[in-house]
Amino acid sequence: MTAPAVRLDAVTKVYGSGENRVTALQEVGVDLATGTFTAVMGPSGSGKSTFLHCAAGLDRPTSGSVRLGDTELSSLSDNELTVVRRDRIGFVFQAYNLLSSLTVEDNVSLPLRLAGREIDRDWIARVAGSVGLGEHLRRRPAQLSGGQQQRVAIARALVTQPDAVFADEPTGALDTRTGRQVLELLRRIVDDSGQTVIMVTHDPVAASFADRVLFLADGRLTGVMEAPTAELVADRMTKLGAW
Template identity: 70%
Template sequence: MANLMSTTERATGLAVRLDAVTKVYGTGASAVTALRDVSIGLPVGSFTAVMGPSGSGKSTFLHCAAGLDRPTNGEVWLGDQQLAGLREGALTKIRRERIGFVFQAYNLLQALTVEQNITLPLRLANARVDRVWLAEVAANVGLTEHLDRRPSQLSGGQQQRVAIARALVTRPNAVFADEPTGALDTRTARQILQLLREVVDRLGQTVLMVTHDPVAASYADSVVFLADGRIAGEERAPSAELIAERLTHLGEW
């Protein structure tokens, strides 16, 4: 994956960067500030978890970083591309080709096979399917024997593996995961988290994951804590116990 980095990524070592990002919803007396002057860089090949109490700005953070929402102020960079000023068509193209998404609900198309679901982003972009890379991705997520099946024939954990493979197939700059284990039992959730960990370690992928679960966050290289729309701290290589302890004190922020 290293050879896929842009010149800016090689120079800065950052796959994603937020510079003084503020996001306000609504206007006047009803305005709500979801993010306040947030600045952070995500190193290439890193696994970052984002945590915080309800209403802290976690989802807004992920949506702005992934180009799903536009900041009110500030800049969002994906490698060498500034996202905030792009027209919707150009932003859609970048989301399709350079960003991978993994959500709690899988978002698979039941009428398509596993292989068709995985390659959907390429087909939407009218891009050629690299069969060698597809086989490698399928093998890495444990789906080689299931490519001809429909999502309804798979377990929840297997469906999430399809979603992860779909996120990887375009060789994105970064993968954004929003509560990816929220609908899974504990054993399956840990398998998916280990898979995300391996995606970072083996493929050099950059992953940003929003989660409420300290155990899930402990699989990341670092955990960023949000409170009231601001970054309230960061822990590197933390244990689940340390993360839980930090979360209990975020309410005092």
């Protein structure tokens, strides 16, 4: 059996102590299979962002374990974890987080530069082309639309050929039409390239692009929906008290 791309085993995350103690995740366990698209949903304060940060190695769980492939993230030193995040994890933010002074080409290649790896311009062009930016390599973020900027962020997340791509509300700053194009792109990355994508979203339509949806409430995993539709997801979210 192939190991899942990401595995969370009894992950609990507590912030603060004493009266200020907040349990953001409680005993969450799930396998995220390689080559699948998973959406994570839940009401505000349900633990979605904490889930994403723990799964991506951006935050350490208080207890439990997180594995990226065969690598146990919880046992790594800070330096080792930094290397894993840089080389094996892609992250797409709602706010793009592009460097305004750099061209599209330089923004996409930034993870490789930070890792001290050789820059293969043909590879950068291929990755940019795969997200529809092949003709914009010399432009800067200010010369691009919001949807194009998010495509740059996705290309940057893909350039290291990571084990998994984590997306935090990737369509939250986009209009409906542009957001749909970004979701179709993420779907295609999974279907055509076998990439693993884990996306936090509050939008049932966005979640319907995924293979399955994980539902969180009060820091606990409360359910999983396979082959989701926007209508079924919205109905489930209503039952979670989201709206």
